Amino acid sequence: MRLAVVLWNGNLGGAESFSVGLSRALRQEGVDVRVLFVCYSAPLADRLARGGIPWESLNLPRGRHVAFHPRLFARSTALLEADAALLVSPGFLPGALRAGRYRGAIVSVNHDTIVQRLPPAERVVRFVDRLSGFWASNAEVAVSDFLLERLRAQPHARRLVRIHNGVDMKSFHPGFLEEGTAFTVGWAGRLVPGKGVGELLHAFAALPGAPRLRIAGDGPERKTLEGRARSLGIASSVSFEGWVPSMPEFWRGCHVAAMPSNELAESFGMAAAEAMASGLPVVATRRGALPELVDDGSWGFLVPPGDSASLGTALRRYLENPGLRHEHGLRARGACEKRFDLKRCAASYLDLIDSILRGRKT
Numbered sequence: 054m055r056l057a058v059v060l061w062n063g064n065l066g067g068a069e070s071f072s073v074g075l076s077r078a079l080r081q082e083g084v085d086v087r088v089l090f091v092c093y094s095a096p097l098a099d100r101l102a103r104g105g106i107p108w109e110s111l112n113l114p115r116g117r118h119v120a121f122h123p124r125l126f127a128r129s130t131a132l133l134e135a136d137a138a139l140l141v142s143p144g145f146l147p148g149a150l151r152a153g154r155y156r157g158a159i160v161s162v163n164h165d166t167i168v169q170r171l172p173p174a175e176r177v178v179r180f181v182d183r184l185s186g187f188w189a190s191n192a193e194v195a196v197s198d199f200l201l202e203r204l205r206a207q208p209h210a211r212r213l214v215r216i217h218n219g220v221d222m223k224s225f226h227p228g229f230l231e232e233g234t235a236f237t238v239g240w241a242g243r244l245v246p247g248k249g250v251g252e253l254l255h256a257f258a259a260l261p262g263a264p265r266l267r268i269a270g271d272g273p274e275r276k277t278l279e280g281r282a283r284s285l286g287i288a289s290s291v292s293f294e295g296w297v298p299s300m301p302e303f304w305r306g307c308h309v310a311a312m313p314s315n316e317l318a319e320s321f322g323m324a325a326a327e328a329m330a331s332g333l334p335v336v337a338t339r340r341g342a343l344p345e346l347v348d349d350g351s352w353g354f355l356v357p358p359g360d361s362a363s364l365g366t367a368l369r370r371y372l373e374n375p376g377l378r379h380e381h382g383l384r385a386r387g388a389c390e391k392r393f394d395l396k397r398c399a400a401s402y403l404d405l406i407d408s409i410l411r412g413r414k415t
Contacts, residue, residue, distance in 0.1 A: 067323030127153025219398025227332025249313030
């Protein structure tokens with residue numbers, strides 16, 4: 054099978070990182086996978102190169118320019134002979150691909166959420182975007198049950214399938230820190246409003262002793278959050294590390310992961326899954342799909358969104374009880390092996406694409 058994986062750009066977000074891992078897993082199953090970037094390719098292209106995954110970029114200035122260059126899009130090297138295309142968006146991207154006369158199977162993966170608190174005008178834009186491309190896909194994948202339920206409520210829903218995102222269980226594995234290492238909390242993602250990092254800083258500031266907080270990722274909120282850390286008097290204990298080259302190494306340098314999303318409803322929670330695979334308990338909010346990943350009291354704790362006091366209480370329980378931390382970390386790893394193994398995820402995508410291709414031949 055020849056498969057083109059289409060990404061908007063080379064950002065190191067959860068959807069993009071998952072797509073790289075999925076591409077690698079599919080290539081190991083004998084699939085000829087090529088990645089196509091609509092806009093820029095850096096910095097994700099470096100990961101593709103290290104994994105031996107071929108890629109190319111259209112280098113369009115903005116994603117919406119695909120609508121003005123559908124033939125260029127469809128006739129890219131990656132798509133020209135591909136049996137199927139796996140798109141990172143269910144919006145106008147599949148519509149543009151069909152307009153460019155692409156005849157292969159199209160599977161759109163919905164990594165987004167349709168329940169964010171958006172201004173009315175932006176909600177209309179999102180709706181029109183989705184409406185413009187839903188007809189062109191042979192199937193749409195929701196990455197969580199949370200998202201699947203909301204997509205099913207849409208009047209224009211077509212063939213919907215739920216496939217949880219997966220984690221490479223060999224790359225992400227437990228690497229418990231040496232005894233005596235300062236209690237370290239990890240957070241990873243894009244530093245944008247709604248992720249709850251401000252509440253995390255307040256919760257962390259209330260912890261006793263000399264803990265550490267590591268923040269992996271970047272975004273428009275970084276300077277504001279760095280200022281918040283200084284105003285709370287914890288700047289020396291908080292490290293803003295930007296986009297880190299190796300997430301497995303990052304999580305092996307932490308004791309606990311935090312996912313305090315508040316206004317933004319996570320459609321999956323890739324950082325939480327990676328932390329679980331690394332043997333870490335996760336403190337998350339009851340928001341979006343996070344309760345789907347974290348079993349409260351078994352391998353993590355769930356707290357109300359925006360409640361820094363409850364977040365701090367949960368982190369403190371792990372700080373003061375290393376045994377509980379270790380027990381929950383082992384359970385987190387076991388849960389991830391059963392539910393979010395990348396091999397099982399890749400097999401589900403292969404089955405889906407195979408079924409579409411077989412149906413098109415009959």
